[in-house]
Amino acid sequence: MIPEIGHFALVLALAVALVQGSVPIIGAARGRTAWMDVARPAALLQLALISIAFLALMWAYVVSDFTVLNVVRNSHTAKPLLYKISGVWGNHEGSMVLWVLILAAFGAAVAVFGGNLPPALRARVLSVQAWIAIGFLAFSLLTSNPFERIFPAPLNGRDLNPLLQDPGLAFHPPMLYAGYVGFSMAFSFAIAALIEGRVDPAWARWVRPWTLVAWCFLTAGITLGSWWAYYELGWGGWWFWDPVENASFMPWLMGTALLHSAIVVEKRDALKAWTILLAILTFSLSLIGTFIVRSGLLTSVHAFATDPERGLFILLLLCLTIGGSLILFAVRAPAVQAGGLFAPVSREGALVLNNLLLVVACGTVFLGTLYPLFLEAATGDKISVGPPFYNKTFVPIMVPLIAVMAVGPFLAWKRADLAGVLSRLKFAFAAAVLAALGAVALEGGPVLAVLAMGLAAWLFVGTLAEWAGRIKLFRAPLGDSLRRARGLPRSAHGMTLAHAGLAIAMAGMTAAASWKVESVQTMQPGDSVELAGYTYRLDRVDQVQGPNYTSDMGQVTISREGRQIAQLTPEKRLYPVQQMPTTEAGIHTTGLADLYVVVGDPDDAGGWTVRIFHEPLVPWIWAGVLLMVLGGIVSLSDRRFRLGAPARRAKAPAGATAARA
Amino acid sequence: MTRKRRRLYFVLAAMLILAGAAALVLGALQSEITYFYSPTDLAAGNAPAGRSIRLGGLVEEGSVERLDDGVTTAFRVTDLTNSVPVTYRGLLPDLFREGQGVVTEGSIGADGAFVAREVLAKHDENYMPREVTDALKKSGQWRDPAETTE
Numbered sequence: 049m050i051p052e053i054g055h056f057a058l059v060l061a062l063a064v065a066l067v068q069g070s071v072p073i074i075g076a077a078r079g080r081t082a083w084m085d086v087a088r089p090a091a092l093l094q095l096a097l098i099s100i101a102f103l104a105l106m107w108a109y110v111v112s113d114f115t116v117l118n119v120v121r122n123s124h125t126a127k128p129l130l131y132k133i134s135g136v137w138g139n140h141e142g143s144m145v146l147w148v149l150i151l152a153a154f155g156a157a158v159a160v161f162g163g164n165l166p167p168a169l170r171a172r173v174l175s176v177q178a179w180i181a182i183g184f185l186a187f188s189l190l191t192s193n194p195f196e197r198i199f200p201a202p203l204n205g206r207d208l209n210p211l212l213q214d215p216g217l218a219f220h221p222p223m224l225y226a227g228y229v230g231f232s233m234a235f236s237f238a239i240a241a242l243i244e245g246r247v248d249p250a251w252a253r254w255v256r257p258w259t260l261v262a263w264c265f266l267t268a269g270i271t272l273g274s275w276w277a278y279y280e281l282g283w284g285g286w287w288f289w290d291p292v293e294n295a296s297f298m299p300w301l302m303g304t305a306l307l308h309s310a311i312v313v314e315k316r317d318a319l320k321a322w323t324i325l326l327a328i329l330t331f332s333l334s335l336i337g338t339f340i341v342r343s344g345l346l347t348s349v350h351a352f353a354t355d356p357e358r359g360l361f362i363l364l365l366l367c368l369t370i371g372g373s374l375i376l377f378a379v380r381a382p383a384v385q386a387g388g389l390f391a392p393v394s395r396e397g398a399l400v401l402n403n404l405l406l407v408v409a410c411g412t413v414f415l416g417t418l419y420p421l422f423l424e425a426a427t428g429d430k431i432s433v434g435p436p437f438y439n440k441t442f443v444p445i446m447v448p449l450i451a452v453m454a455v456g457p458f459l460a461w462k463r464a465d466l467a468g469v470l471s472r473l474k475f476a477f478a479a480a481v482l483a484a485l486g487a488v489a490l491e492g493g494p495v496l497a498v499l500a501m502g503l504a505a506w507l508f509v510g511t512l513a514e515w516a517g518r519i520k521l522f523r524a525p526l527g528d529s530l531r532r533a534r535g536l537p538r539s540a541h542g543m544t545l546a547h548a549g550l551a552i553a554m555a556g557m558t559a560a561a562s563w564k565v566e567s568v569q570t571m572q573p574g575d576s577v578e579l580a581g582y583t584y585r586l587d588r589v590d591q592v593q594g595p596n597y598t599s600d601m602g603q604v605t606i607s608r609e610g611r612q613i614a615q616l617t618p619e620k621r622l623y624p625v626q627q628m629p630t631t632e633a634g635i636h637t638t639g640l641a642d643l644y645v646v647v648g649d650p651d652d653a654g655g656w657t658v659r660i661f662h663e664p665l666v667p668w669i670w671a672g673v674l675l676m677v678l679g680g681i682v683s684l685s686d687r688r689f690r691l692g693a694p695a696r697r698a699k700a701p702a703g704a705t706a707a708r709a
Numbered sequence: 710m711t712r713k714r715r716r717l718y719f720v721l722a723a724m725l726i727l728a729g730a731a732a733l734v735l736g737a738l739q740s741e742i743t744y745f746y747s748p749t750d751l752a753a754g755n756a757p758a759g760r761s762i763r764l765g766g767l768v769e770e771g772s773v774e775r776l777d778d779g780v781t782t783a784f785r786v787t788d789l790t791n792s793v794p795v796t797y798r799g800l801l802p803d804l805f806r807e808g809q810g811v812v813t814e815g816s817i818g819a820d821g822a823f824v825a826r827e828v829l830a831k832h833d834e835n836y837m838p839r840e841v842t843d844a845l846k847k848s849g850q851w852r853d854p855a856e857t858t859e
Contacts, residue, residue, distance in 0.1 A: 282800070392718045404723055408730045415734055419742075430745035430840050432763055434814075440737040445730060568799050570779030629803040648800040657780055659800045 051116050054104025055195040058145070061097035061152070062185040064090055069178035072171035073243075084171035091159040091174050094181065095152040102149045105194050106136050114205055117198040118142060124207035124625050126596040134218035135208045140358075141194035143221055147338065148184050150222075150229040151177065154258075158233070165254065172240035180232055183365050191358045207625035210597065216276035224269030224296060228334035230262025231303055234310075235331035235373070238324040242376050245383035247324065252314035255327065257684055259310060263303050264680035270296050271673045282631035282646040284566060284661035286669065287557075289438045294417040295337040301410035302330040305403045312396050316461060317387035319400070324384065325377060326403070332370040333410075339366065391463040398456035405449040412441040443496070450503045450554065453547060454510025458517075472517065476510035491664075497562035501555060508551035515544040542683025546676045553672025559665035566662070570655040580662035582643060583607045589647065589656055597621045597630075602647040602656065604634060613638075618647045642666045743814060747844035751817070752791040758817045764793060764825075765812040765841045773807055786811060786823070789850035797825040810841040 068090035075083020108116045109132045112125045122139045123132055131138075137146040155177040162170045188194070211217070237255050241247045273296070278286040287293060306326040312319045339362045390396040416433045423429055454476055458469040483505030487498045516522070518540065519532040533541075567579050571586040578584075587603040604616045616634030623630065634645040641664045648657030745763045746756045756762055769792050772785035782801060785792040795813055805811065805828060815825035829838075845851040 282803075386712065389712065389715060392715070392722075400719060401722065404726050408726050412730055412734055419738065430843070431742045432745065432814075433742050436741040437737045440741055441730070441733045444733055445726075568780045631803055646800060651775060651779055655779065657800055 050104050050107055051113065051195040051197070054101040054108075055193065057097045057100040057104065058185065058189060058195075061094050061101065061148075062182065062189065064094045064097060065178045065181040065185060068094065069175050069182055073175035076168040076171040076175075079168075081167065084167050087171045087174035088159040088162075091152070091155040091177070094178075095149075095156040098145070098149045098152045102136075102145050105142060105145055106133060108195075109133065109136050112205065114203070115197050115199070115201040116194075117196045118194045120198055120202055120205045122208050123205040124596065125204055126625075127207060127213070128595055130215070130218060131208055131213045134212070137221045137225075138208050138212045141188070141192040143225070144184065144188045144192055145194055146222060147225055147229060148181060148188065150225050151181055151184065151232060154229060154233055155181070157258075158236075162254075165250070169237075169240055169244065169251070172243055173236045176236040176239045177232065180236070180369070183369065187358075187361055187365060191361050204625075207596070207623065210621070210623040210626060210628050210630045211280060213596075213623075214276060214280055216272050216280070220269055220272040220276060222269075223265050223272055225338075227262050227264075227266025227269050227303075228296075228299060228338055230258065230265055231299060231306075231327075231331045231334045233258040233262065234306060234327035238327035239373060239376065241324060241384070242380040245380060247313065247320040247384055249314055249317060252310050252323070255323075256307070256310040256314055259303065259307050259327075259330075260680050260684055263300075263307055264677050264684070266296070266300050266303060267673060267680070268677050270300060271670065271677075275670060278666070279633050279635055280631070282633045282659070284564070284633075284644055284646075284659070284663065286560065286666065289416070289433075289435045291340075291417050294413050295340055298410050298413050298417070299330055299333040299337050301406050301413065302326060302333050305406040305410075306330050308399050308402050308406075312399050313387075316390065316396055318390065318396060319403075320387055321381045321384045322403070324381065326407075328370075328373045328377060329407075332366075332373070333414075335366055335369060388462075390461070393459065393466050394464045395456065395459045395461045397464075398452060398459050401452055402449065402456065405445055405452075409442055409445045409449070412445065413438070416441070447499070447503065450507050450550075453550075454507045454514075457511070457514045457543065457547070472513065473510055475513055476506050479509040480506035491563045493562050497558050500558040504551045504555040504558065507554070508548055511544055511547040511551065515540075538686035539683045542679040542681075542686070544679070545682060546679030549672045549675025549677075549679060551672070552675065553669050556665040556668030556670075556672060560663055560669065563664045564661060566660065568657065568659045570651055571658045572653075572655045575655075577658070577660060579660050580641075581608060582613070582662070584643075584645065584658075584660055586656065586658060589650075592619075594621065596625070597623045599632075600647065600650075600656075602634070602645070602658070604645050604658075606636060606643055614643070616643075616645050618645045620647050620649075637667045639667060640665065745812075745840050747847060748786055748788045748791040748793045749844075749848055751793050751823070756817060761814065761816050761826075763812055763814050763840070764795070764823055765810070765838055766792075766844055767841070768805065768807050768809055768811050770807050786813065788844045788848040790848040793823050795823045795825050797828050799828075801828055810838055812838050812840060 068087060072084050072087035072090075075081070075086070105118070107113075108119050109123055110129070112119065112123060112132070114120050118139060118141050119135075122135045122142075127135070136142045155174060158165075158170065158173055158177070162173075165173075234255050237251060237258075241251055270293075274286050274293070277283075277288070306323065309319050309323045309326055313323050416437050419433055420431050423431055454473060455466075455469060458464075458472060459466075480502040484498050484502035487493070487501040518536060519529045521529045524532075565580050567577060569577060571577065573586055573588045576583050576585040583606065585605045585607070587605055589600050589602045592599040592601045599619045599621045601617050601619045604618065605612060606614045606616065614636035616636055618634035619632035621630045621632060622628070631646055636643045641662060644661040644663050646659040646661075648659060650656050743761055743763050744756075745765060748764070748766050750756060751764065764786055766786040766788045769785040769787040772783075772792075774783050775781070776783055776796070778798075781796055781798045783794065783796045784807075785794050787793075795815075797813065797815075812829045813823070813825040814827040814829065815823055818824045842851065
């Protein structure tokens with residue numbers, strides 16, 4: 049019964065979305081307040097209905113209702129509760145319900161917090177949100193119904209893919225989707241602005257925080273996925289430039305550009321048409337990210353079950369959304385008036401450069417990801433594009449971006465004095481030289497890696513110097529500086545945190561890529577191996593029984609100069625339901641490096657294959673990204689973004705006055 | 710600074726960055742892409758020696774053996790018409806099994822055997838790399854795995 053309620057709720061949600069997508073926007077065009085007012089209750093009702101559907105599906109998973117096909121395929125009674133719940137979105141059908149649920153939640157947020165938006169803009173935004181919902185609810189109901197029944201019901205399910213039974217990956221899809229779908233806000237606002245033909249600072253004050261919310265989720269989501277790949281796959285790597293990873297990285301790059309251009313719209317009323325285009329592109333890439341891999345268009349070794357039959361529907365949906373919005377942009381963008389003037393050397397100029405570089409970098413990732421598809425269609429040749437391609441294209445584009453990133457925040461709006469700014473960066477320059485020299489002295493190695501370490505130090509010290517300059521640290525009494533720090537807007541602290549975080553993460557990425565050491569060998573219990581100054585001793589391998597798996601658990605003792613440092617328990621697990629083995633790496637972090645051990649297969653003589661990695665600075669990647677997300681959150685708590693604030697300077701647009709009358 | 714002048718600067722900057730990126734991409738597409746070959750392609754001598762390529766097919770039944778050093782595995786990759794000997798030093802992915810699809814990356818050694826630097830894992834039991842499916846279809850040995858789909 050409950051699955052039917054869920055299914056019915058989904059159908060009702062589609063009906064509500066149809067109303068929400070038509071009545072308010074017609075009302076906005078004709079200036080009818082009553083019609084526009086339909087949008088808010090409709091958005092809330094839609095959230096309620098989709099929540100019912102989602103909870104119904106979750107209920108079917110929690111009680112292991114094997115009359116539902118989706119549960120049979122992805123669950124098992126012996127599975128821990130956490131993975132029964134995460135199993136809801138660990139498959140295509142369920143993840144679509146999660147997708148529309150998050151979309152409805154963002155729509156409801158406009159309805160609840162949008163009291164100070166001009167009513168016509170709010171009505172149009174909610175209608176556009178509803179169009180997206182219509183597309184995906186129809187997709188879900190017509191091609192991937194999660195509530196399909198199966199008769200006769202089997203005694204037990206087929207279990208969730210064991211690789212997905214992991215706390216990191218349990219929360220990876222919701223985070224990632226919250227990021228993807230969060231960009232729908234910027235998209236809906238962009239489309240609404242194109243329809244209205246105007247963009248005012250109130251528009252940007254709405255778009256910016258919501259883009260930031262999406263960006264935080266996406267950053268966290270991508271990182272969770274990367275972290276999972278790092279410790280769960282046992283390959284010792286954390287990023288493989290695989291199509292699945294690129295698909296989530298492209299909206300991130302574009303969204304980062306959007307985040308920065310929205311600042312210019314808000315503060316200086318310039319770059320409006322460009323920002324709208326970025327909003328459209330970011331959401332388009334999010335859609336591509338959600339679907340291109342699942343549709344089977346691109347092959348990836350990281351892909352979980354794909355279903356090419358749905359490909360056509362997806363392609364149609366993508367063409368409609370992306371093509372339609374770009375055509376609308378081409379027609380309506382000239383109506384959006386250009387804003388304030390600025391010199392090339394200015395804060396705006398630096399942000400434009402940031403945008404150009406990020407978009408071009410995104411373009412290279414896009415080309416690398418889709419080129420195999422084009423080439424195969426054109427010539428039939430099958431190729432793959434891997435890390436060497438991105439090292440030669442993406443990485444060189446990042447170099448000027450990082451170099452400018454330290455300078456940008458120092459620049460004044462409208463027109464800046466570059467020589468003066470550069471003189472304030474002398475400490476950063478000294479730090480960069482020191483870091484590069486340090487890298488040569490400690491490790492030596494590739495020129496690009498040394499350069500990148502220098503750049504990371506340049507960005508880190510440059511970012512801190514800008515912050516210190518703002519609060520007059522060391523140049524005024526300490527109490528005075530603290531008072532200034534408190535007086536600084538939260539968004540300024542947020543930027544400092546995020547930029548410094550990127551610097552730290554970059555140092556980690558560079559070191560991990562350039563100075564990783566690895567050793568593979570067979571070890572008998574009692575054998576020792578030395579790697580990068582640490583001694584690894586395999587003590588024994590035990591048979592351990594888990595809730596729904598059996599495991600060969602190794603005991604590895606790590607010591608340095610005779611002192612014991614850590615005991616690791618790398619595992620090789622076997623999940624009997626799917627007959628699938630998985631690897632659990634043993635990782636000990638020293639803060640400067642990860643000591644990473646993987647146990648492989650036993651040989652006939654009682655030995656085990658053991659793979660050991662010394663991963664320098666990998667913990668810095670996670671710490672740096674954490675700082676970036678933290679920076680985003682601190683920025684979000686800025687007073688300007690709090691509820692009610694946008695009303696302060698918002699001028700009532702023409703449509704709104706008509707509506708109020 | 711007039712509006713026109715500003716626009717000119719930005720268009721110039723954009724062109725410069727785009728041209729630079731295009732040069733980088735074209736250069737990288739020349740040298741850094743990896744072609745995919747099936748065992749039949751290799752047997753026909755179509756693949757360049759020494760260059761990094763991908764080889765995909767099924768792991769031949771009964772061909773997997775561990776060499777004496779304990780960490781090198783030798784196996785054969787087949788499209789059921791031809792097969793190619795492959796050696797790989799390192800830990801094989803969890804889902805590496807005889808009779809299953811596999812994609813390896815490496816280069817052809819002096820003796821004609823394929824030396825893999827990487828054996829790509831898949832994350833899903835039912836997932837068959839599309840290249841492998843196509844390679845099998847090309848050799849006429851493709852059977853639809855009906856038991857894995859409802």
